[in-house]
Amino acid sequence: MVLMSYAKAACAALAEAMERDERVVVLGEDLGRGGIFSQYAGLQERFGAFRVIDTPISEATIMGAAVGMALAGLRPLVELRLTDFALCALDEIVNQAAKIRFMLDGQGRVPLVVRMPMGIWSASAAQHSQSLEAWFAHTPGLVVVAPATPADNYALLQAAIHCDDPVIYLEHKELWGERGEVDRDRHTKLGCARVVRPGRDITLVTWSKMVGLSLLAAQAVEQEGLSVELIDLMTIWPWDRQTVLASAARTGRLLVVHESVQAGGFGAEIAATVAENLGIPVVRLGAPRILVGYSPPLEREARISVEDIMAKLRGFGNRPAVEKR
């Protein structure tokens, strides 16, 4: 076990993958200086500018070139800086990377990882703060991953690089400095959720930065007699419905929390699946369908707080579970 930051853990995972497999190359802006969040620190010095490629600000071509590289036998990891900037490369992600394997009937494949840090951070306003995991989960052909801890960022990035499908890899910008123990021998499969803490009364499903906030909320309501089972989904698509359904069947109540806009969010998919299968009460908590404002009072309206999560949990506590098995 090594104590590492979320950024450092990803950097270590990538370095190991590059060490193991020379087909792994990285391309994106500012990589030679370690990337804007230092998540690539030292990689160009170690692996050279041929494999850690500094690029122009050309998101469409960064992404499209990665598709071409993948078709020609490499395993590129693409840095798109922010989810918001990745929107300049939507054709290359959605029409090309996600579809080429199918359209070519498997004669060509595009194993690649697209890193596009997500989430509200540092008073960065509407075009630097979005969480769009639901968009990508809606696109057949893509895998969508959102790690919450340094340990998971280490293990999931390795798994993503190893995956033969295009993987949208969403790190949260407010987690880069988070430190935690990383087990370098741990291997994780994509598509598996993690039970962060067991509980009896309510199943709380969440991902990314909301895992930490949900844990605080769960601990706080514990003192009020509510036992919350917290699940970190980790992979948004394919999501681990088995773990979620098993937990929800036991607790009889489900709360899904995400930082992204609630309307049309991925929480709705999970809630609907649980309701269809178990017929238990489901509640969602996501951001209002507003834009992220710059000024602190405006930004606060778009954020989910520990108190917001506690309020939803308490509201649940007052309602009986329909069917508690």
Add this chain to the structure above:
Amino acid sequence: MITIEQHLALYRIMARIRAFEEAAEQASLGGVAVFGAVAAAGGAQVRGPLHLSTGQEAVAAGVCFWLEPDDYITSTHRGHGHTLAKGTEVNAMMAELFGRATGSNGGKGGSMHIADPRMGVLGANGIVAAGIPIAVGAAHAIKIQDGNQIVACFFGDGAINRGPFLEGLNWAKVYHLPVLFVCEDNQYAATTRSALMTGGRGVGARAKSIGIDAITVDGNDVIEVAHAAKEMTSRIRAKQGPQFLHAITYRLKGHVSVDQAGYRDPEERELALLRDPLGVAEAQMTRQGIDCTSLEAIRALAAAEIAAALAVAQAAPYPKPEEAYCQVQDCGAGSWY
């Protein structure tokens, strides 16, 4: 110099493309309801939009002539000619148009997505200019892998007004990549005359502004295209960086096969027919002493090959419905809801 044997070989490729396009066109009538056309009650054998390269054969033939099997191409929605000239088997191409399991893409792609990675065909593309970044990426991979292949990147005159054109050319220049950009300028972007929608001094000037050597040729003269492409591909193989070929040609058909192209002056098309690339090549070769009968024989052979491809496609089975769930993704396969 292009020898007479090479000229005949180029003509053979053009004749095969022409025969393929004409057969596909016939099989597509009634296949899609656009431009006021009505879809046939029972549908057509070739369904959906079919973008024909009739009249543009010299560009595909003249460029691909200098490519090795392991060189790559990226193509466009109007890409049958490029793919055929690069060496993809016509039976597989025709079966793909017919949506059959034996098609080049198992019926999953259709006309706009024909690909054949074993022959270096990384794919036609339904999105204008989308092949450009993919081409520079493949060229970048060649450089990283220290390979000797090159990439020919075909796109139309409409593509030069999309962002990936600028980004991709700049990328190829910055990394000094082995790419031949081929702007197959058929003068129409869908139903709009490109000149009306394109500022500045034209296609070549845009490439030159990025520092890429560019030449403009008569894209209906296969000798001119082949000559330029030969020169440019050897420069690329000599690691001299990206090159840009602007081939001016003419789209003899509408945007898609059912488009009657009533928006253009009939006289314009009549004049273009006088410069039909097959006719131009025939005149050139006749002047050099090739007799008409040997050219006719080439055309007859091409027609027979395509007729056979049609019969094979018609007889081939459709893909099984469960194929819709195959080759989507590995991680999450089975989670369709």
